[in-house]
Structure formats: structure tokens, C-alpha cells
């Protein structure tokens with residue numbers, strides 16, 4: 001079964017997820033596999049556990065969307081430790097389908113995280129990968145990319161989403 005992706009409006013997306021304390025278990029490994037599947041199915045480059053309704057500090061990233069096995073990344077309990085430069089580009093979110101906005105982000109970003117065994121590692125990414133580190137880590141702290149756009153644009157987006165909700169087109 002592929003987990004359905006939770007959409008904007010669900011409170012799980014706007015609260016800090018629980019820190020992972022148990023590593024190297026079959027349950028965690030199975031959960032990680034369960035996270036890559038809906039991301040690939042939705043053609044996304046990253047997915048955070050709250051997006052499948054699980055409040056847990058786990059994110060998966062693959063900027064190649066399954067093309068390059070070396071790009072498969074698991075971030076557990078990630079923290080952003082360095083941000084350098086700037087980039088402005090279009091960003092979207094699988095939990096806010098149909099919308100994209102220009103978002104200003106750091107261009108070179110270093111994340112400190114744990115792997116499935118609980119080992120800490122640091123990884124630095126540029127451009128799209130840097131953006132994914134920031135976007136997915138934000139998710140685990142209950143922050144959506146729309147908190148990084150202007151109030152005007154955000155309010156407009158929220159009104160459009162409300163309309164979709166009322167019409168039953170946002171489930």
C-alpha cells in the first residue's frame with residue numbers, strides 16, 4: 001500500500017514532529033521504504049514524514065526522482081547547520097498540490113542528520129538539493145514553504161485552497 005499524502009489544512013503539517021530515538025530496527029527500515037514510494041509516485045524530490053500523517057523527524061530526498069541511486073538520501077532528526085548565498089526559484093509542495101511560488105532560499109546548505117543506524121553525518125548541498133534540505137527540515141518543525149512568501153500571496157493562496165475545500169476538491 002502506498003501512503004496517501006496529507007494536504008495543507010491537516011494540523012500534523014503544522015506542528016513539530018517527534019524526534020526519532022530508536023534506530024537500526026526493521027520497523028524504521030520499512031518506514032523509510034514506505035516514505036520513498038509515495039514521493040516517487042508523486043514525482044517529488046523530497047518528502048517529510050508528517051506528509052504521510054506521521055509526526056516523526058524523518059525526511060527522504062532524491063533530487064533525481066529515482067534516476068540515480070546515489071541521490072537517495074535519508075535524513076533523520078536533521079538540523080540545518082550552515083546556509084550560504086541566495087537563490088530565488090519556484091517551489092512547490094506535495095501537500096499543497098497545484099500551487100507554486102517563488103521562494104528565496106540559501107544556495108549552499110549544510111545539514112546535520114542521522115542515518116537509519118543512528119550515525120550522525122553532515123552533508124552539503126547546492127541549488128535544488130540545498131532547497132530540498134531547507135524545505136524538508138522545515139516540514140519537521142511544522143513550517144511550510146508558504147511561510148517564506150509574502151502575506152499577500154499567502155492569503156491569496158489560502159483563499160483559493162478554502163474554495164477547493166468547500167467544493168470538496170481538496171481531500
Ligand SMILES: [Zn+2]
Pocket residue numbers: 092093094095135139
Ligand atoms: Zn513540502
